Amino acid sequence: MTSTHPRLQDPHHPEPSHGLRDELDFERAYHDTCRTTLAAMVDGAAEQVVIGEDVSASGADAEVLGYQLRSRAKALSELPEGPLFFGRLDFDDDGQALHIGRLRISEHPAAPPLVVDWRAPVSRAFYQAGPRDPQGVAVRRRFGWAPGSRGDRADLTGLEDEHLGSGETGTSDIVAREIERPRLGPMRDIAATIQPEQDDLVRGDLAESLCVQGAPGTGKTAVGLHRAAYLLYTYPQRVQRAGLLILGPNPTFLSYISEVLPSLGETGVRQATLHDEIARHPVTGTDTERAAVLKHDARMAEVLRRALYARVSAEGTDSLAVPGGSYQWRVPAAELARIVAEVRDELPPYAVGRERVRMRAVGSVLARAERRAGPQPRAWVRGIERARALSAWVETVWPKVRPEEVVAELLTDPQALARAAEGLLDAEEQGALRWARPPRSYKSARWSAADLVLLDEVAGLIEHPEGYGHIVVDEAQDLSPMECRAIARRAPFGSLTVLGDLAQGTSPWAARSWDVLLRHLGKPRAAVVPLTTGFRVPTAIVELANRLLERLDVDLPAARSLRGDGELRLRPTDDVLGTTVAAVRDALTRDGSVGIVAADAEVDRVREALAAAGIRAAAPEELGARVTVVPATLVKGLEYDHVVAVEPAAVAEAEPRGLHRLYVVLTRAVSRLDVVHGRPLPFPAGDGTRGAE
Structure with missing residues (x-):
C-alpha cells in the first residue's frame, strides 16, 4: 500500500x-x-x-x-x-x-x-x-x-x-x-479493522453453527459479537422474533464487552452468564470439588431422567370409574396401564406426557359413551376432564412434580440415588454426591452453583425452555457437559457461535476436544475454524506463552503475532511486592491501562503494597481505571495495555489446571508484560527483556 x-x-x-x-x-x-x-x-x-x-x-x-x-x-x-x-x-x-x-x-x-x-x-x-x-x-x-x-x-x-x-x-x-x-474502559468494536479471515466468520449463514478456536489476541470475542450484529442486520425478523443471547463467563467480562453491540447500533440483545439463565434460586450452598465435578458429569443427565420418570407407574392401580350424567363409566386397569406405557415410550416432556395421559383417558371414557349413546356435547366432555376421579388417577400414575423435589430426593435419599444411578455411578461416587446435612425439605435446601445445573436439567425434562434464534457462547472451553446441555436446550432449532481456546481451559471439566463439547451442545456437525494469527498480543509475549503452551495437555499449534512493537521483561527478585510496585511505577510512565494479576490468595497483599506506595488500584469491575488489581481467576477475556504478572508459580499451584490459568494471565497484555517472580518460573522462559520499546 x-x-x-x-x-x-x-x-x-x-x-x-x-x-x-x-x-x-x-x-x-x-x-x-x-x-x-x-x-x-x-x-x-x-x-x-x-x-x-x-x-x-x-x-x-x-x-x-x-x-x-x-x-x-x-x-x-x-x-x-x-x-x-x-x-x-x-x-x-x-x-x-x-x-x-x-x-x-x-x-x-x-x-x-x-x-x-x-x-x-x-x-x-x-x-x-x-x-x-x-x-x-x-x-x-x-x-x-x-x-x-x-x-x-x-x-x-x-x-x-x-x-x-x-x-x-x-x-x-x-x-x-x-x-x-491504548486500552482504557470497555472493549471497542472492530468494525473498522476486521481482517478477511475474521470477516468470513462474521458473515456466516444463520442456519450454520460455528466454533472458533482462537489463540490469544486473534479477536475471537470481537468476531462473535460482530457476527451477532451481522445476523441481527441480515435476518432481523427471524433473529429478533426468537431472540439473540450472548453468554459470557462472568459479570466482569460482560461489563467489558457491553458497549460493543450498542456501538454497532444493536441494543436489543440479552447479554448474560449461564448462571443468570438457569438460576432458579440464589446460590447459598457449596460443594466439595469432587461433588461439583460429579454434578457436572454427563452421566447425571441419565441419573436425573431415571429419577424423574421413576415417579411414573400404573402398577397396582385399579380400573377407573368416572361419573358422567346418570351413568358411571369404567375404564379397565389394563387399558389405563397401556395408555401410560405408550405415552412414556413417546418420550415427551414430562408435563406434556402428564396431559397426554389425561386426555387419552378422557378419550377412552368418551369412546365408551359414544358407543352407548352417540356423540356427547362439549360441556359433557369438559365435565369428564375435570372429574375428581380422573384427576386423582392422573396424580397417582403421572404425578405433578417440581425439579427441586427430584434433585433434593436424589441428594438426600441413598436408596433413591442408588436406584437412579445403578450402572452409572459407583458407591463412592454416590456417597460424594449426597448432601452432608440434608435439609428438612427441598424448600429449605441450600442450593450450590452445581445444583442449579441439575435443577435446570430436570426443569428441561419437565417442560422445554423457550429457545433463542442464535446464541453466542464465549469462553466455551470451560463449559461442563451438563452446562452444554443447558445451552443446547435453549437452541433446539437455533444456531450457535461457539468461541474459545482449549489452551485457556481452567475449570476441572474443561474441554480437551471441541468435538466432544459440540456434541454436548447438540451441534456435532458445527465447523471448527482455527484463528492462530494474533493482532493484539505482541510477538515477544506470544513467544513466551508458546513456551508454556508446550506443557499444556492440548493439541494446538503455536500462536503467532503480526505485532513486533511489544515488550517483555522478566523480573527475578528477592522482594516480589517491592518489585511489583516498581514495575507498576514504570508502567505508569507510559500511556494505557495497567493490570496487576496475581494468584487469588495474594491479591490483598499486592493491593496493600500498592496502597502503601501511594498507588490506588481499582477492582476489575471498575472499567476505565488506570490501574487495576485482578485475581487470576477473573482475568479471562480481559486485556490491559501493560500487565504485571505476579509470581507465576503461585498462580500455577493454586488449582489443578493452574498452568492453563497461567497461560491466560500471560496473554492479557496488548503492549507490555512484566513477569515478577521470586521463585523459578514453571516453564522455560529465557532471560531478560525482549521486544521493541
Whole structure:
C-alpha cells in the first residue's frame, strides 16, 4: 500500500500537502452532513412513534407496529457518539463512492445512503478486496480519527488510500494504529479493522453453527459479537422474533464487552452468564470439588431422567370409574396401564406426557359413551376432564412434580440415588454426591452453583425452555457437559457461535476436544475454524506463552503475532511486592491501562503494597481505571495495555489446571508484560527483556 496521504497532527510526519488539506476538508464537511442527517433520523423516528400511537389498525397489528417503531427510535437514540464512517470505496465501473460506517445513514429510506452499514453486502469488498481480487474497487480509503473521538470534524486527522486497481498492497498504518492504541474502559468494536479471515466468520449463514478456536489476541470475542450484529442486520425478523443471547463467563467480562453491540447500533440483545439463565434460586450452598465435578458429569443427565420418570407407574392401580350424567363409566386397569406405557415410550416432556395421559383417558371414557349413546356435547366432555376421579388417577400414575423435589430426593435419599444411578455411578461416587446435612425439605435446601445445573436439567425434562434464534457462547472451553446441555436446550432449532481456546481451559471439566463439547451442545456437525494469527498480543509475549503452551495437555499449534512493537521483561527478585510496585511505577510512565494479576490468595497483599506506595488500584469491575488489581481467576477475556504478572508459580499451584490459568494471565497484555517472580518460573522462559520499546 502506498500511503500518499500521511496522518495530520502526527509529530513523525510533516505538515500535509494542499491536496491532502482539500481532501480532509471535503471529508469533514461530508461528515457534518451525515451528522445532521442522523439527527434528523433520530427526530423522525421519535415522531413516527407518536404517529404510530394513533394508527388505525387491529389491536394486535397496532401493538406490533408500535413495538417496531419504539424499538427503532430507542436504538437510534442510544447510539454512542463517535465517527459516523471509517472507510470509503471508490468503484471502477461508474465512479461511485460509498462511505462505510457502523450504521446506514440516509436522508430518506428510498434515497441513496450517505453512509452504508458495514454489514451490507456491498460493504464486504471493504474487508475482502485486494490487488489479486479488487472486486471492482478502484480505491479503498481508510480514515484516521483521533483516539476516543466523539465524531467532531477536527478529530478526522488523516486518511489513507489503497489503489487496488493499480496492484498496491501493504500494511495499513491506520489499521495498525487502531489495533495498537491504548486500552482504557470497555472493549471497542472492530468494525473498522476486521481482517478477511475474521470477516468470513462474521458473515456466516444463520442456519450454520460455528466454533472458533482462537489463540490469544486473534479477536475471537470481537468476531462473535460482530457476527451477532451481522445476523441481527441480515435476518432481523427471524433473529429478533426468537431472540439473540450472548453468554459470557462472568459479570466482569460482560461489563467489558457491553458497549460493543450498542456501538454497532444493536441494543436489543440479552447479554448474560449461564448462571443468570438457569438460576432458579440464589446460590447459598457449596460443594466439595469432587461433588461439583460429579454434578457436572454427563452421566447425571441419565441419573436425573431415571429419577424423574421413576415417579411414573400404573402398577397396582385399579380400573377407573368416572361419573358422567346418570351413568358411571369404567375404564379397565389394563387399558389405563397401556395408555401410560405408550405415552412414556413417546418420550415427551414430562408435563406434556402428564396431559397426554389425561386426555387419552378422557378419550377412552368418551369412546365408551359414544358407543352407548352417540356423540356427547362439549360441556359433557369438559365435565369428564375435570372429574375428581380422573384427576386423582392422573396424580397417582403421572404425578405433578417440581425439579427441586427430584434433585433434593436424589441428594438426600441413598436408596433413591442408588436406584437412579445403578450402572452409572459407583458407591463412592454416590456417597460424594449426597448432601452432608440434608435439609428438612427441598424448600429449605441450600442450593450450590452445581445444583442449579441439575435443577435446570430436570426443569428441561419437565417442560422445554423457550429457545433463542442464535446464541453466542464465549469462553466455551470451560463449559461442563451438563452446562452444554443447558445451552443446547435453549437452541433446539437455533444456531450457535461457539468461541474459545482449549489452551485457556481452567475449570476441572474443561474441554480437551471441541468435538466432544459440540456434541454436548447438540451441534456435532458445527465447523471448527482455527484463528492462530494474533493482532493484539505482541510477538515477544506470544513467544513466551508458546513456551508454556508446550506443557499444556492440548493439541494446538503455536500462536503467532503480526505485532513486533511489544515488550517483555522478566523480573527475578528477592522482594516480589517491592518489585511489583516498581514495575507498576514504570508502567505508569507510559500511556494505557495497567493490570496487576496475581494468584487469588495474594491479591490483598499486592493491593496493600500498592496502597502503601501511594498507588490506588481499582477492582476489575471498575472499567476505565488506570490501574487495576485482578485475581487470576477473573482475568479471562480481559486485556490491559501493560500487565504485571505476579509470581507465576503461585498462580500455577493454586488449582489443578493452574498452568492453563497461567497461560491466560500471560496473554492479557496488548503492549507490555512484566513477569515478577521470586521463585523459578514453571516453564522455560529465557532471560531478560525482549521486544521493541
